[in-house]
Amino acid sequence: MTEATPPKNLPPKKLVLDALWRARTNKFGDFAGYDMPLQFEGLIPEHNWTRAHAGLFDVSHMGPCFIGLPKDHGLAPEAAHAAIAAQVERIVPSDIAGLKPGQIRYTTLLNALGGVLDDLMIARPSEPEAQGDLYVVVNAGCKHADWDYMGRSFDPGIRIVRADDRCLLALQGPEAADAFSLLCPAAADMNFMTYARLEVGTFGRLTISRSGYTGEDGYEILVKADQAQGLAEALLSDVRVKPIGLGARDTLRLEAGLCLYGHELDPGTSPIEADLAWIIQKRRREAKDFPGAMHITRHLTDGPPKKRVGLKPKDRAPARDGVEIHKDGRMIGMVSSGGFSPTLNAPISMGYVEAKFAAPGTIVDLMVRGQPRAAEVTPLPFVPHQYRRSKGKGS
């Protein structure tokens, strides 16, 4: 019995909180060059705990950074935001100028053909004195290439300040807000996809996003390395909070129908093919002023040649990344991520199919170990999102 192990080059980097996690599990693995906790009490119990309570994830391998105008820009707040937004809009198709103070958008870095180089979160600060800065979080595996691309794309003098020497913790689940609010009462009133920098007790100023990648309500909290252990321990002392490994992070995002770079997203795939047309707001569609706008506009108007879809196998065999999708004996696509859904107690997959086979209800064959197994094209997400959309209780 063997598992495929990814190629190893340099020894993986240790997380700042390595000792804290090792006291709780010995199941670690190399992910994007970091030695990450994969599993604590078990993938399925951890997954279910996050859907029912609150899970704490160490996602410090990712690439948080601050992008800013030169310190002496001298612009009024609105003009400063417009100026930094114009820089970033050179490489993403979303309306960054139109971000309200404190708002976050999910978007993609694009290449000249409109293919996706990475997916990322971009946040506008709320403080007037911080206008002209943006908080950006890119993926672990792409971060060095992304920062190089930004540096090449922006005007000289634009600052790119890496923050991946800090800890990035994600607290996710229906009880995340109640748990975090004990430490940070102001976080309770934040809406989903908003951003604040708050002084929190002895932990100093935290960079807090009400966001995440599990389909649940929750936060991503950037904390200075020397305060991270105290914050993690304070969160873990709450009976509603348990540590969750990378294994469950993947099954949670798969159930939530969210893209993972290198699986659903790559330089040969446009945001429209990835079913992310919603990230391109009206002003940008009309202006067609982003990389690959000609290709992307054609995908928007004529429809893309392939589409990302959900797939529910009819039997129990999981169909994972790389499984061919056939229809009437012909290959029409490939599974991009797949596995087992603890919430549905059934296998689920995402994949790309030729557009004409993307309608929900279409029956296709997943070629698991060479054998065709029937599956139905289904809408995404597999499990409804529980994001907090407006002020007040509930989602």
Add this chain to the structure above:
Amino acid sequence: MTTRYTKDHEWVRMEGGIAIIGISAYAAEQLGDVVYAELPAVGAPFKQGDDMAVVESAKTASDVYAPISGEIVEANAEIAGENWEIINDAPQAGGWFVKLKPSNKAEFDALMDEAAYGEYVKGL
């Protein structure tokens, strides 16, 4: 009864000239909760090292290799009936995968014994 092991974490036990085969407790623990398994058909022939079965957790799919050559004479009905929990609950007892009629007894004798496998796992 001697149980022998492979480096790929299969175990084999000989009972009345028939080999009972499964995955080790270590392998089951590493894998986590089994959510799917596929066993070979009765009568299927295997050479040592061939892909023989598949076992999957939420995390990953793993191939189970034929630890010795021979022909399948029985597949565990519990597993075929989708009672996959038995693989986690009793990997080296009720969670056996298949029974196989060996074609080369020397292959069994060359596998690791309990003590050697224990040392091997410690070094992983």
